[in-house]
Amino acid sequence: MHVPKLLLYCMKDASFFFLLLILFLSKLGTAGEKIQTCFANDKSKAPLALKTAFSLASKPYHYQVLARFPHRTSAFTEGLVFYKNNLYESTGLLGESRVVKLNLNTGKALVKSNITEIYFGEGLTVFKQQLVQISLKKGKVLFFRPDNLQLIKEMKFEHEAWGSTTIENRLVISDGSSNLLFINPEDFKINKILKVTLQDKKISGLNELEFAEGNIYANVWPSNCIVEINPSNGEITGWLDLSKLLPEEDLLPESAVLNGIAYHKQKHSFFITGKLWPFIYQIKLQANDN
Numbered sequence: 353m354h355v356p357k358l359l360l361y362c363m364k365d366a367s368f369f370f371l372l373l374i375l376f377l378s379k380l381g382t383a384g385e386k387i388q389t390c391f392a393n394d395k396s397k398a399p400l401a402l403k404t405a406f407s408l409a410s411k412p413y414h415y416q417v418l419a420r421f422p423h424r425t426s427a428f429t430e431g432l433v434f435y436k437n438n439l440y441e442s443t444g445l446l447g448e449s450r451v452v453k454l455n456l457n458t459g460k461a462l463v464k465s466n467i468t469e470i471y472f473g474e475g476l477t478v479f480k481q482q483l484v485q486i487s488l489k490k491g492k493v494l495f496f497r498p499d500n501l502q503l504i505k506e507m508k509f510e511h512e513a514w515g516s517t518t519i520e521n522r523l524v525i526s527d528g529s530s531n532l533l534f535i536n537p538e539d540f541k542i543n544k545i546l547k548v549t550l551q552d553k554k555i556s557g558l559n560e561l562e563f564a565e566g567n568i569y570a571n572v573w574p575s576n577c578i579v580e581i582n583p584s585n586g587e588i589t590g591w592l593d594l595s596k597l598l599p600e601e602d603l604l605p606e607s608a609v610l611n612g613i614a615y616h617k618q619k620h621s622f623f624i625t626g627k628l629w630p631f632i633y634q635i636k637l638q639a640n641d642n
């Protein structure tokens with residue numbers, strides 16, 4: 353049926369017109385609910401384009417919480433990674449930035465890095481048995497020994513850097529845009545820029561990263577959502593809404609968004625926390641029911 357004929361039919365038959373209207377409004381309502389769940393704790397006005405893209409995407413992954421561990425509410429988490437069964441965290445804020453080896457059961461720091469210079473720590477990853485911490489704007493990259501967190505060396509990366517992970521012999525760095533930068537860690541030159549898209553829409557705000565089981569997982573700032581990215585073409589293949597992970601009574605300031613993703617290969621599960629969150633959650637992804 354051609355559109356003009358359809359309109360004519362609707363005008364002739366008011367009930368059919370109202371049926372169409374109800375269907376349209378119910379569709380909007382479904383999208384609205386999805387937006388609200390994904391950005392339930394978002395007080396910082398995530399871009400409308402981002403919200404719309406998620407509302408149009410397929411349903412999020414389900415997840416199961418396997419365990420909950422304490423987390424220091426003073427920790428402005430910027431990166432989380434496992435190395436040899438130990439969990440390491442990078443914290444941000446000027447004067448508060450360091451790398452910490454965590455006791456998962458107590459939430460306390462077993463070992464802390466000790467850098468006197470003021471910088472803003474960001475993502476944390478592992479390369480050649482060393483922990484690599486990037487920083488926001490000073491171009492500083494710090495390499496630490498995992499056992500005692502002594503500084504091994506410093507390098508420069510003249511680019512804004514938010515999150516990081518490692519794929520084989522390259523680091524992958526986010527910069528808050530929709531791009532992921534593939535870096536040679538020997539000279540910190542950019543080898544490749546991967547554009548991340550969801551149904552052909554660019555998704556910006558990519559932050560903390562984790563490479564796990566062939567996919568890149570990234571949390572999308574400022575939200576409590578994690579997206580699953582195909583590292584070969586940048587397409588988002590799934591997403592996870594973690595806005596219900598923290599109990600409502602534990603809701604924290606505006607800046608307290610999800611920002612820690614570490615994958616434990618042997619336990620087949622993710623360890624998730626956020627800036628200033630009181631807990632680290634161990635979760636297992638489950639397929640969605642699309």
Ligand SMILES: [Ca+2]
Pocket residue numbers: 431432433476516517560561562612613614
């Ligand atoms: Ca990570």
